[in-house]
Amino acid sequence: MRALLCVKAQQLLSRGFIHPVRPAAAVRWQAAPSKLFCSSAPDGNNKPSSMLRHLTSKIKATGPIPVAEYMREVLTNPVKGYYVRSNMLGPEGDFITSPEISQIFGELIGVWIISEWMGAGQPKQLQLVELGPGKGSLASDVIRVFSQLQSVLGGASVSLHLVEVSPALSLLQAQNLTGNRSQEADAEDDLVYRRGETEAGLPVSWYRRLDDVPTGFSIFVAHEFFDALPIHKFQRTEKGWREVLVDIDPEKPDTLRFVVAPAPTLASTSLVQVSLDLHVSMFCSALVEGSSCRKQKGSCASGRGKPGSTGPSLLFLNSSSEGFKGHQLHDVLASPGSADLTADVDFNYLRRMAGGGVACLGPVTQNTFLKNMGIDTRMQILLRNCRDPSTRKQLISSYNMLTNPAKMGERFHFFSLLHPSRLAKPQKPQGLKLEKKKSPAPLPVAGFTELKFA
Numbered sequence: 001m002r003a004l005l006c007v008k009a010q011q012l013l014s015r016g017f018i019h020p021v022r023p024a025a026a027v028r029w030q031a032a033p034s035k036l037f038c039s040s041a042p043d044g045n046n047k048p049s050s051m052l053r054h055l056t057s058k059i060k061a062t063g064p065i066p067v068a069e070y071m072r073e074v075l076t077n078p079v080k081g082y083y084v085r086s087n088m089l090g091p092e093g094d095f096i097t098s099p100e101i102s103q104i105f106g107e108l109i110g111v112w113i114i115s116e117w118m119g120a121g122q123p124k125q126l127q128l129v130e131l132g133p134g135k136g137s138l139a140s141d142v143i144r145v146f147s148q149l150q151s152v153l154g155g156a157s158v159s160l161h162l163v164e165v166s167p168a169l170s171l172l173q174a175q176n177l178t179g180n181r182s183q184e185a186d187a188e189d190d191l192v193y194r195r196g197e198t199e200a201g202l203p204v205s206w207y208r209r210l211d212d213v214p215t216g217f218s219i220f221v222a223h224e225f226f227d228a229l230p231i232h233k234f235q236r237t238e239k240g241w242r243e244v245l246v247d248i249d250p251e252k253p254d255t256l257r258f259v260v261a262p263a264p265t266l267a268s269t270s271l272v273q274v275s276l277d278l279h280v281s282m283f284c285s286a287l288v289e290g291s292s293c294r295k296q297k298g299s300c301a302s303g304r305g306k307p308g309s310t311g312p313s314l315l316f317l318n319s320s321s322e323g324f325k326g327h328q329l330h331d332v333l334a335s336p337g338s339a340d341l342t343a344d345v346d347f348n349y350l351r352r353m354a355g356g357g358v359a360c361l362g363p364v365t366q367n368t369f370l371k372n373m374g375i376d377t378r379m380q381i382l383l384r385n386c387r388d389p390s391t392r393k394q395l396i397s398s399y400n401m402l403t404n405p406a407k408m409g410e411r412f413h414f415f416s417l418l419h420p421s422r423l424a425k426p427q428k429p430q431g432l433k434l435e436k437k438k439s440p441a442p443l444p445v446a447g448f449t450e451l452k453f454a
């Protein structure tokens with residue numbers, strides 16, 4: 001099975017098809033100093049934005065708000081949120097991500113997904129679930145790999161499930177993945193708010209929440225998603241850990257500032273005990289808990305007892321920084337809603353929240369993961385098939401951006417959560433007890449160990 005995947009992957013890699021190389025631009029990973037007590041006035045013009053007006057009236061009504069609530073409003077408020085109303089990705093936007101830099105990134109994730117599907121015993125149904133798909137570029141590169149490796153996927157029925165909070169981005173995803181073959185749901189409260197199909201007939205569904213995705217064998221991918229989720233921030237004081245809140249500056253009414261809660265809050269009493277890091281994402285942990293519960297329910301994943309069959313896998317990676325606007329670092333409290341906000345993902349916390357019933361792999365650096373997945377071979381083939389000097393230059397520069405340790409290579413990390421049976425030795429078939437043969441080892445998880453070409 002492994003050999004087959006490797007041979008097929010090699011075939012894919014040797015095809016050397018090149019899609020328009022996405023232009024390089026400033027990326028989201030630049031380091032930002034943590035400004036715990038920064039305060040800022042609105043950008044340039046003196047008129048407070050509608051988001052700032054919304055936040056100040058909220059704070060006036062209820063008092064200072066947790067950083068998590070500030071982030072949730074600024075990023076995903078249904079009317080004014082940053083992700084909800086704009087397309088911020090790409091050279092013309094505020095930041096660029098790995099799938100936007102090069103097609104190779106998504107192609108290698110596609111090979112990883114097929115490898116995991118094989119490691120899970122090749123279930124007849126495969127739901128690919130992507131959390132926060134941005135422009136849909138990663139999913140589109142993955143689907144292309146699926147059609148190239150159709151013979152490996154055999155008769156598996158594959159469907160794509162996108163969890164996206166932004167109507168603007170979901171439209172862009174629909175355009176990129178299905179052309180005109182998608183339709184909005186009739187009722188506003190429909191769990192699937194848009195449905196469509198790709199040119200090759202693969203069904204695509206859009207959801208607002210992970211909980212709404214149907215159960216079934218699923219592989220989850222989340223790229224630059226967990227770091228966009230709301231976090232709580234804490235500060236060590238003489239009286240112990242206290243939560244950092246967002247308040248209005250009493251001296252400048254249209255300006256926000258950070259303050260430290262004078263007394264313990266619900267978050268500081270419940271969360272600081274489990275993590276002494278400066279910030280913790282409750283949403284993140286709920287998501288991980290939710291996904292591991294889903295694993296129990298996924299009967300097609302683990303219930304059939306087929307040797308090697310396992311629950312789903314989750315693959316995601318982390319980035320860090322605070323606010324981005326026009327590819328520049330941006331004060332996180334200035335003109336809220338006009339810039340992206342991100343926070344480092346605490347992998348140790350995620351590991352603890354996942355609990356003992358889930359196997360965790362990584363984090364490994366992006367450089368290690370992509371090299372293990374065969375990025376060097378893929379690059380050589382693309383370059384061999386490409387004569388155009390400017391495309392060659394772009395290929396080399398995007399490869400460098402993705403893998404160079406000083407760029408994204410060591411700044412970004414891959415982390416994977418697996419059903420524990422994925423790494424367990426398959427049981428010996430009954431009736432062979434007298435044979436001294438050892439049980440076969442489980443398939444290694446690609447990316448976290450080197451992918452060998454047969």
Ligand SMILES: C[S@@+](CC[C@H](N)C(=O)[O-])C[C@H]1O[C@@H](n2cnc3c(N)ncnc32)[C@H](O)[C@@H]1O
Nearest residue numbers: 083097132133134163164165166169223224228
């Ligand atoms: C930083 S972008 C990353 C996009 C894409 N994965 C990439 O790497 O290019 C974050 C994505 O997550 C979505 N998102 C943010 N918060 C979300 C939430 N709470 N639920 C669902 N989607 C969310 C955004 O709309 C956006 O598509």
